[in-house]
Amino acid sequence: MGEISGHEVGQGSISVRRALAIALALMVAVGLIALTVFVTNSSRQRDEALAAQRHSFEVIILVRTLQSTMAEAELSLGRYVVNLQPEFGRVYVDDWRRAGLAINRLREVTRENPQQAALAAKLRAYYDQRGRLLSSAALRTRYDQKISGLAIFDRAGKVANRKELNDTLDRIIDIENRVLDARINHANATLDQSNWAATLLLAFALLLVIGAGVLGYSVVQAVAGRRAARRDADEVARRAENLEEAVAARTAELRRANTALLAEAAERESAEAQLRQAQKMDAVGQLTGGIAHDFNNMLAVVIGGLELAKRRLTDGSDDAGRHIENAMEGASRAAALTRRLLAFARAEPLLPEAVSPDALIAGMTDLLDRTLGERIKVRTRFASADWAVWVDKHQLENALLNLAVNARDAMDGDGTLTIGTGTRIVGEGELGDMRAGDYVAISVADTGCGMDRTVLDRVFEPFFTTKPVGKGTGLGLSQIFGFVRQSLGEIVIASQPGIGTTVTLLLPRFSGVKRIAPTELPPSRLPVRQRMEEQATILVVEDDPRVLNATVEALAELGHHPIPCATPDRAEALIDAHPDVRLVLSDVVMPGTTGPELIASLQPRHPHLGILFVTGYAGEIDEAAAFGGHGVLRKPFTIGALSGAVQAALARTSGPHPFEAAAAAE
Template sequence: MVAGLGQDNEQGSISVRRALAIALALVAAIGLIALTVLVTNSNRQRDQALAAQRHSFEVMILVRTLQSTMADAELSLGRYVVNLQPEFGRVYVDEWRRAGFAINRLREVTRDNPEQARLAAKLRHYYDERGHMLSGAALRTRYDQKINGLAIFDKAGKVASVKELNDTVEQIIALENRTLGARIKDANDTLDQSNWAASLLLSFAVILLTGAAFLGFTVIQAMAERRTARKDADDVARRAQELEEAVADRTRELRLANEALLAEAADRAAAEAQLRQAQKMDAVGQLTGGIAHDFNNMLAVVIGGLELAKRRMADGSAEAGRHIENAMEGASRAAALTRRLLAFARAEPLLPEAVSPDSLIDGMHDLLDRTLGERISVRTRFDSEDWSVWVDRHQLENALLNLAVNARDAMDGEGTLTLATGMRTLSPGELGDMRAGDYLAISVADTGCGMEQSVLDRVFEPFFTTKPVGKGTGLGLSQIFGFVRQSMGEIIITSQPGFGTTVTLLLPRFTGAQRIVSPASETGFSGHSHREEHATILVVEDDPRVLNATVEALAELGHSPIACASPDEAEALIDAHSDVRLILSDVVMPGTTGPELIASLQPRHPHLGVLFVTGYAGEIDEAAAFGGHDVLRKPFTIGALSNAVQAALAKTSGPPPFEAAAAAE
């Protein structure tokens, strides 16, 4: 009986110990979970603080990189201006572009800080302004105007914008240093909190292990006589060991697999880089072949037409005029192709004016019908309340025509093309970096095959095309993209396979008072009646063939042209011919450029009208250099020359001095 009581007491003691062990295990689990959450939160706050520190270091590194890159670029430009060695010019271009990339990255990483974003935008303004000045020095040096290049370079080093740029850089660094100090303090605080939490977790773990060891010891001692329990414990330990070894083996296998994947990714990246280079070279080959093919076709039309006209003129046939018209059409197509290439290379300056897209699209009906064919139905919808935009009309017309041709190819020559205009108001941050305000939306929609997402991701890449070899060079959309961005707008493409494509051009609304130009204002005689003036015109042109052709064309129009083969002779010829009413000048010439010539003549001859003629203006800033004077693009027709001359004569301030004196008598 006593033995039974002892056995009952022993069983009760074991039950109490088991209950106590379970209670302590629950308390330990709850405490462990709470401490784990605390440590996790502390580590997350520490990581956020460290990430903020890295952000500050990245901003300061970008600013210093920008400062050093611009300094290296200007040093290389100085060497180029002094030594005239092309490699220094190329180093200047590369370093200046790198500085531009650094500014773009700086604007991206400071977008979350309004003050830093404002300073980064200010840096971008100084960079653009200074780039225009340095480009002027490079342009003069390129055209063997070393003295002018040195003067502009020296002036660029003394302007106030240099100090303002450096002050802005120092402001960014000072502001980021203050921010960095606060972030370092936050990082230290979060690090202390994390260390405190880790220490607390370690202490709790030690206490937990001590209690677990004690309870384990008492429980094992109480159940020492139970072989089955001991055997089960041994089995559990063995299984735990096997599980631990299995986990270790699996971890090792995963590490090896990860290393293999990283190596494979590196090999794949290298192969993709080689593939992109090969595709780029193939695209350049397609571009060269396409341009050569188009020019040969156009030259064949010009040469063949002129030869046939020559033969028919010798025979006295009336067909000579038709052959000459064919030759003129081929030459006009060649000029249009050259203009597209210059626009793509950003070598042709934009000549913006107030344009009504509704009127422009309405005037393109005949052109679109001839270009797209009879099986394409062209529809228009105007919902813009006749808003106007400030753009280069030729570039906008070419962009719409290019989009229409792409749509025709996507519809395989049959379907419906819809050109529509509308109004849209953007709020701040609604569409990338676009400014808030009113925008005019011009959309070109087709019912074609549509595009996959992989194609949409690359449509703006130069040389990228889905058309067969010889059918496209991949310049169309990239050219339109560049034109829209130069016009402070945005281009949006939406497409789905089998549901067609819609391309939308967003252009800022223009609310100024400038005259809105009609579509026929530059291509020939303008339809409206005006009094034809015949005047004495000084023609300044360094190319003798272009000079002779221009002089003969002006004489054909009834004017009295005076040929001037060099800008240095212009003032003497004006003094010798007091009846000169207009100066028709080329832009880029050896020695003195056209804008520089006009700037030197205007103080003494303010009554003279000015008309610039150019086929390539390079990096000349048309807004600043042309001074608001009209610009006629080469090649031009006699009709376009007549309109441009009449418009320039209408802007003259009055009759020349000798006529004013005669009127006074």
């Protein structure tokens, strides 16, 4: 019985050890499975964190590359606009296209982040808006409109969307840097988690060694697993360290590239400023040379005519009037040139009205005959169906006269000039940006030498002329171009070398009432009775003594009683000394007090006075606000124009009639 009991005890002991071994094996198996799952999950999280880090680095590097590409594209465009070298234009197009592809890639990689995706879409809008402005500068330069291209490129450097675009790029980088910091912290946390898993594995192995020596092999395996985990952790740490060093090196490189780009941009701006100054000086030289030539010709006519008239008056000859007429014609041309300069400088606003082109051209026939000479045959052809246009009558006359003079020069003073009108219906998108509708076509055709493609591409550039130095200002066609565009029309040129040139002005049809301003009636033809009924006492305020004397004598010739005033400071005292003053005729630009300022100070005390401003250059004065609806007479003026302006101003005054004032005085 004892042996049996001992055997049973031995068997029981074996069973216990076997059960213990099985239990320990199960514990090891369960622990290993749980630990494997834990480590696997930690490794996966670590890989995801590292992948997120790489994604952030890609976004940052992509934005920096985009900044560099756009800066290089704008630099190439600036060189193209300045130097007109096609290779710079092609470099601009390629770089700007690569920038657009980079933005598309940026939108793709940031689509999972709503905030970054919104900024990328906003960045695309700024890129498209700026691209249209820069493309306009490139297009103007491509078609040799260099001044317009430079102006648009200069404006592109100052518009707000450039700063907004750069701010958006910096905002994307700031956000991604914050995301990158969070991802680095998350990666470090996963590394700590892996280390903690390794520590847990070691503790579990020690428990197994203490609990059961029979599982030593398992303990050794657990230790080996722990060492492997440590190696993995060290490898992860080493990779993270290497990655941080690479990011730091790339950031430093991008910072150096950005500094170089900023320095290059500053250098480019300095070079562009010097180039613009040189171009301005060259343009001023061309302008002054042409103006001096034209004015010398006109002054030669005026001075020669007056000298001949003076001699004929001394001799008692009847030719004095003819010479005076020649001098007046030269002075009128000088005044027309001055108006052209003021219009070109935008110091003289357009005064549109409804005009019949047929009637206007018919009224210019005598002027064209005298201007072009006897060897130029002027023909007219009217087919406008009596359509009217809404334009500045004088500007249209100047445009047609300029085109006629250009045609005369192209024909070398001998040929046929044809001025005609017609109608044209323009469809949407048929001619550039013109609106669809009815247009009056005014054409000026010559039989001259014509123009080749090189000249045609530059005819509208300011200061461009094919005439010799001193023979032209280069303002004519550029002024006509600006006038037609201001009138919402278009100008078209067709020319063939050796055959001739046709310039067509397309002006929108006006469906209102047509009228042509009546021709001024010379004061000598005014009835004596009418002149006596319209006489009045007029205060003349003018700082130039010669203009003051001429104006006073002209008013006296018209039967008025002028009171000269050489300075605005004396106007108040002279009005108090002459209570019968009905009208104040004042210059606009005077030293100290301007004409509008003088009238503003007089009207509270003398609200009944009529006002007439006389000016040759209003400068920066806002006419609508400063002149207050009063009449404005432009210098130089004829006696007929002065008479009409004075009568219109007297008709608007609330003061007493001259005869009533005289009766009251008696």
